[in-house]
Amino acid sequence: MRRVGVFVCWCGxxxxxxxxxxxxxxxxxxxxxxxxxxxxxxxxxxxxxxAIQKAIKEQNLDRVVVAACSPRMHENTFRRTVSGxxxxxxxxxxxxIREHCSWVHPDKAAGTKKAVDLxxxxxxxxxxxxxxxxxxxxVTKKALVIGGGIAGIQAALDIADAGxxxxxxxxxxxxxxxxxQLDKTFPTLxxxxxxLTPKMVDAAQNQNITLMTWxxxxxxxxxxxxxxxxxxxxxxxxxxxxxxxCGICWSKxxxxxxxEFDLGLGQRKAIYVPxxxxxxxxxxxxxxxxxxxxxxxxxxxxxxxxxGAIAFDQKDELIEEKFGAIIVATGYEQWDPSPYGxxxxxxxxxxxxxxxxxxxxxxxxxxEGKIKRPSDGKIPKDVVIIQCVGxxxxxxxxxxxxxxxxMYSAKHAILLDEKIHAHPYVFYMxxxxxxxxxxxxxxxxxxEHHATYIRGRVSKVYQKGDKLVCLGEDTLLGKKxxxxxxxxxxxxxMVHQPAASKLAQTLGISYDQNHFYTEAHAKLRPxxxxxxxxxxxxxxxGPKDIPETVAQASAAxxxxxxxxxxxxxxxxPLVAQVNEGICSGCLWCKPICPYKAIDGKVIKERIAxxxxxxxxxxxxxASLCQGCGACTVACRTGAMNVLGFTNEHILAEVDALCL
Amino acid sequence: MSVNEKAAQAAGAATGPxxxxxxxxxxxxxxxxxIGFACNWCTYAGADLAGTSRIQYPPxxxxxxxxxxxRINPQFVVRAFQRGADGVLVAGCHPGDCHYSTGNYFARRxxxxxxxxxxxxxxxxxxxxxxxxxxxxxxxxxxxxxxxxEKIRALxxxxxxxxxx
Numbered sequence: 001m002r003r004v005g006v007f008v009c010w011c012g013x014x015x016x017x018x019x020x021x022x023x024x025x026x027x028x029x030x031x032x033x034x035x036x037x038x039x040x041x042x043x044x045x046x047x048x049x050x051a052i053q054k055a056i057k058e059q060n061l062d063r064v065v066v067a068a069c070s071p072r073m074h075e076n077t078f079r080r081t082v083s084g085x086x087x088x089x090x091x092x093x094x095x096x097i098r099e100h101c102s103w104v105h106p107d108k109a110a111g112t113k114k115a116v117d118l119x120x121x122x123x124x125x126x127x128x129x130x131x132x133x134x135x136x137x138x139v140t141k142k143a144l145v146i147g148g149g150i151a152g153i154q155a156a157l158d159i160a161d162a163g164x165x166x167x168x169x170x171x172x173x174x175x176x177x178x179x180x181q182l183d184k185t186f187p188t189l190x191x192x193x194x195x196l197t198p199k200m201v202d203a204a205q206n207q208n209i210t211l212m213t214w215x216x217x218x219x220x221x222x223x224x225x226x227x228x229x230x231x232x233x234x235x236x237x238x239x240x241x242x243x244x245x246c247g248i249c250w251s252k253x254x255x256x257x258x259x260e261f262d263l264g265l266g267q268r269k270a271i272y273v274p275x276x277x278x279x280x281x282x283x284x285x286x287x288x289x290x291x292x293x294x295x296x297x298x299x300x301x302x303x304x305x306x307x308g309a310i311a312f313d314q315k316d317e318l319i320e321e322k323f324g325a326i327i328v329a330t331g332y333e334q335w336d337p338s339p340y341g342x343x344x345x346x347x348x349x350x351x352x353x354x355x356x357x358x359x360x361x362x363x364x365x366x367x368e369g370k371i372k373r374p375s376d377g378k379i380p381k382d383v384v385i386i387q388c389v390g391x392x393x394x395x396x397x398x399x400x401x402x403x404x405x406x407m408y409s410a411k412h413a414i415l416l417d418e419k420i421h422a423h424p425y426v427f428y429m430x431x432x433x434x435x436x437x438x439x440x441x442x443x444x445x446x447x448e449h450h451a452t453y454i455r456g457r458v459s460k461v462y463q464k465g466d467k468l469v470c471l472g473e474d475t476l477l478g479k480k481x482x483x484x485x486x487x488x489x490x491x492x493x494m495v496h497q498p499a500a501s502k503l504a505q506t507l508g509i510s511y512d513q514n515h516f517y518t519e520a521h522a523k524l525r526p527x528x529x530x531x532x533x534x535x536x537x538x539x540x541x542g543p544k545d546i547p548e549t550v551a552q553a554s555a556a557x558x559x560x561x562x563x564x565x566x567x568x569x570x571x572x573p574l575v576a577q578v579n580e581g582i583c584s585g586c587l588w589c590k591p592i593c594p595y596k597a598i599d600g601k602v603i604k605e606r607i608a609x610x611x612x613x614x615x616x617x618x619x620x621x622a623s624l625c626q627g628c629g630a631c632t633v634a635c636r637t638g639a640m641n642v643l644g645f646t647n648e649h650i651l652a653e654v655d656a657l658c659l
Numbered sequence: 660m661s662v663n664e665k666a667a668q669a670a671g672a673a674t675g676p677x678x679x680x681x682x683x684x685x686x687x688x689x690x691x692x693x694i695g696f697a698c699n700w701c702t703y704a705g706a707d708l709a710g711t712s713r714i715q716y717p718p719x720x721x722x723x724x725x726x727x728x729x730r731i732n733p734q735f736v737v738r739a740f741q742r743g744a745d746g747v748l749v750a751g752c753h754p755g756d757c758h759y760s761t762g763n764y765f766a767r768r769x770x771x772x773x774x775x776x777x778x779x780x781x782x783x784x785x786x787x788x789x790x791x792x793x794x795x796x797x798x799x800x801x802x803x804x805x806x807x808x809e810k811i812r813a814l815x816x817x818x819x820x821x822x823x824x
Contacts (some may be wrong), residue, residue: 070707071724072699096722099710104801105718114718121721510760518760530760574726594760628759629730633769645726650735657694657721658742 002033002127005061006119007052009043009068011098018102020112024067027116031123036061043068044077052078053085062087063129065122067095067115088131090573090644095122117657124656128649132573137623139225139569140324143560144169146217146503149177150196150546151329151538151553153203158557160208164564167321168203169231170213172260174278175200177331181261181355183362183369185546186411187441193277193364200279214284218318220326220507223623224533225569227323235314237271237285242309245273245281249301249310255291259366262359265374266366271301276364285312325533325560328517329553330503332539335390335398335493343386343490344461349375350468351461351488353389354408361415371420373487376466380422380486384470385409386458387428390493398493400514403543405491406432410442412489413451424451425483427458427472435545454481461488494543508596509534516542527556531595532626535559574644575625576632578618583639585616589631597624598631684815691811693746693804694739695722696731698762701752701793708797716801717808720748727751729762733773736787740777740820746786746811748803753791763791781819785810 006028010016025037036059040048043066055061064087066078071094079089097115105111143159145152148170156166168175180200182192203209212231219230255270268274270290271283291298292312302310334355337345345351350373352360363369373380387409391402406428413424424445431453433439445451458472467484474481496515497503504511509529510518517540520528527535535556538549563569580603590598601619606612618631618640629642641647697703703724709716725731728751736747749770757763770789778784788807792800811817 070703070710072704072707096707099707100722101718103710103713104715106715107718110718114721117721121723512755530758592765594762626759628727628762629725630727630759630762630765632730633732633765642726642730645730647732647734650723650725650732651738653723654694654735654739654744655742657723658692658739658744 002063003035003059003061004031004033004063004065004123004126005036005038005052005055005059006031006034006065006067006123007043007048007055008037008039008097008119009048009066010039010041011068011102012041015068015098015102018105018108018111019097019115020108023112024097024115024119028067028119028123031120033063033127034123035059044074049077049081049084052081056082056085056087062091063126064092065095065119065126066092067097067119067122069098070094070096070100090132091126091129093122093126093129095119120656120659121653124652125649128646128652129644132643134570134573135622136568136570137225139564139566140227140322141165141564142167142321142323143325143327143564144217144227144229144321144323145327145329147177147329147331147538147540148172148175148211148213149329149331149538150179150199151331151540151549152177152327153199154550154553155327155329155537155557155560156203156209157199157206158554159560159564160206162557162561162565163208164561165208165210167210167212167323169215169217170211171216172274173214173236173272173284174274174280175203175211175213176275176277176279178355179546180275180277181263181362182358183365184411184415186407187435187437189411189414197277200277204279211280212319213280217503217506222322223621225324225563226623227326227533229321229323229326231319231321233317233319235287235316236282237287237311237314238282239309239311239314240280240282242307243282244307244309245283246306248304248306250283252300252304254298254300255289257286257289262366263353263356265356265359285310325535325563326507327535327537327553327556327560328503328507328509328529328540329537329556330497330500330540332494332543333497335495337389337490337492339396340389340490342460343389343458343488344468345490348461348463348468348488349373350380350486351490353490353492354405354412355492357412357489361419371416371422378466378486379420382423382425382483382485383416383487383489384458384468384483384485385412385424385426385489385491386470387426387491389490390495392429398495398514400543401432402494403432404494404545407435407438407441407545409489409491410445410451413445414449417449417451422486424449425470425485426451426453427470428453428455429457435547454483456481494539497540500540507531507534508594510594516540527552527559530626533563571623572627573622574627574642575622576620576627576629576640576642578620579639579641580617581639582637583617584637585618586636587616587618588634588636589618589640592630592634593625594628594630595624595626597621597626686816689816691719691745691808692743693720693748693807693811694744695720695748695750695804696725696728696735697722697748697792698728698730698751698758699724699726700758701756701791702728702750702800704794705792705796705800708794709801710797712797714797714801716804719808719811720804727757727759727762728766729757729759731766733769733776736773736777737780737820740782740786740817741822743817743821745814745817746788746807748788748790748807750790750792750800750803753793756793782817783814785814786817
């Protein structure tokens with residue numbers, strides 16, 4: 001026999017105006033286990049809460065039902081109230097007789113009847129409640145940042161400045177990311193390298209930051225505050241403690257290859273640093289293309305290296321480390337516009353992407369900043385820029401706007417005029433400039449730099465002599481247009497990293513239909529994922545420009561700092577629980593769990609005849625479990641339950657409401 | 660005709676047409692009793708929003724809060740019909756919006772089957788409604804309850820699974 005107290009709230013006239021409180025009280029008094037009923041004008045007020053605490057003590061109540069507003073409003077308030085009176089916080093149920101009753105049902109008789117039912121539901125449920133304890137877990141005071149672009153660098157610097165150690169894992173040989181490839185940045189035309197490289201140096205020199213370049217995250221286990229991460233440190237074939245970055249090795253290397261950093265417009269060697277300002281400024285040997293690795297002969301780099309730093313026998317290392325928080329900042333990739341056959345990308349050398357143009361115009365790029373067209377090195381006079389290449393084209397599988405192309409196309413137009421007095425023509429669908437100083441920047445492109453903006457799509461690009469003719473439509477004039485250009489720049493879409501979904505599965509976070517990572521709430525939790533302790537920064541969450549990326553990186557860092565500064569973490573006890581006695585060990589619950597919280601474990605059991613057997617049962621990691629309950633329905637024996645929402649609870653509620 | 664439809668028809672032939680309940684007139688003053696299972700993050704919040712926006716709807720529904728639509732076991736639905744519910748609403752976040760990322764996808768698949776199952780048991784499948792209602796759709800919650808209530812009212816009391824006590 002329980003001793004349940006029912007507290008009916010008037011909420012001023014919000015409830016009392018539409019529900020007959022006396023009738024509810026009288027009905028509640030007759031419900032099973034109910035030993036005490038009281039009403040209050042405002043139960044959530046201090047006197048209201050004091051009345052509950054007084055009744056718990058005086059009436060020796062062991063369960064409490066509050067009939068008031070939504071549990072989403074005041075469940076936590078009343079949990080604190082009952083625990084203040086020495087009762088376990090989870091021996092409380094709320095009957096929602098305001099949002100679900102008095103505010104929506106104008107008929108007082110019907111509303112009162114429903115309120116009685118809702119109170120009965122809570123009374124039946126609370127009888128099944130058991131005391132639950134919040135557990136506390138330790139926090140490893142170290143953060144992992146995956147990705148060493150501007151987002152990762154900014155997040156790591158912020159965390160390091162707050163005094164917490166950070167590791168940046170970057171898959172390429174250097175940090176810097178796409179921002180290092182850019183020439184100027186809109187809307188101020190700052191040189192990208194000038195604002196990025198000091199940050200890269202800061203990251204390298206910061207005592208709290210460990211850089212792990214040429215490394216990838218292999219495995220992630222554990223949960224918030226206690227992630228165990230396996231990192232593959234790929235063989236660099238360089239002893240980085242000896243290497244001084246003098247550059248003799250790559251000047252002597254005979255193997256020449258297209259440079260990934262210059263998007264194939266320039267060349268690199270088989271031993272290389274991707275770009276001159278690379279950090280760390282230590283080369284890697286590209287095993288696939290190194291003559292020594294292919295034929296067993298050469299060793300030019302080793303022969304000439306004055307420091308004796310070449311280590312051909314180096315192997316990949318697997319490093320296991322513990323982290324309290326993870327920031328995912330893996331960025332984006334530029335979409336390959338080859339599927340647009342009509343633009344001739346790949347067929348005509350002078351049709352290039354926006355990012356390729358960045359390398360052409362960059363002083364450290366393959367042409368040392370001279371805008372020469374790739375086919376014959378001529379300086380172009382007329383340049384066509386095509387916007388929305390891929391973006392906003394469902395037929396190409398990219399329904400979204402890439403957000404940055406309008407602005408960087410305007411920047412390209414300005415640079416073309418400024419540097420070589422070329423005439424830019426921009427074909428656009430819409431020009432979107434939502435950002436501080438963005439509209440003004442776009443106006444500058446059209447007014448000061450005389451860029452011709454043509455509203456319409458290009459239907460075909462074809463060669464005529466040494467010109468590229470762009471056929472299109474000016475939809476504002478309703479006329480066909482043909483522009484003879486020397487070069488065509490495609491403002492290609494920003495898409496996910498090729499391995500985005502694989503990393504998501506490794507981390508246990510979700511991604512959307514475009515393979516960008518999903519935030520916990522589109523508006524209110526934009527940098528958190530649904531997996532506690534894992535945060536998002538930058539374009540891995542969706543297309544973003546640099547200011548937005550930096551802002552999000554700092555936001556993610558502040559979330560991580562908040563987490564790491566806690567001595568202990570409290571966990572919610574409303575999680576899944578296995579009844580090992582009836583669990584058959586089928587583990588159907590395991591694949592259904594979105595948090596990888598369920599695994600099999602072997603238990604020993606004595607059976608009839610005194611023999612001991614071993615069998616597998618499901619086991620829930622309470623720190624990973626978020627209490628969704630998907631596993632309970634998959635369980636064929638009924639061994640799986642969610643505390644606070646057990647099968648017995650819900651069936652009792654059904655019974656109570658159907659009486 | 661699918662296997663399930665054939666099975667349902669066979670069951671109907673053995674025990675009489677499933678519309679037998681509607682054929683019997685509803686008793687005087689009968690009101691449809693509808694049990695709603697609502698996920699905490701979307702539909703329960705949507706129902707709360709209907710309240711804070713004072714959007715009125717019939718008082719026939721009683722909502723049970725669960726963490727996720729993926730938590731709702733078809734067993735609960737059958738129990739509600741056994742205990743005399745006339746209709747059941749199962750509701751959660753829109754596909755793609757699940758707080759737990761995938762729970763509503765499991766719910767969606769389960770309720771495609773559960774609807775056929777209750778039909779097999781002889782209960783009109785219209786008595787089980789599955790809807791996606793977000794936390795910002797108070798109006799949709801109210802509209803859903805109104806439509807469902809009227810639909811159940813037209814069907815009459817559910818007697819097929821009701822345990823006679």
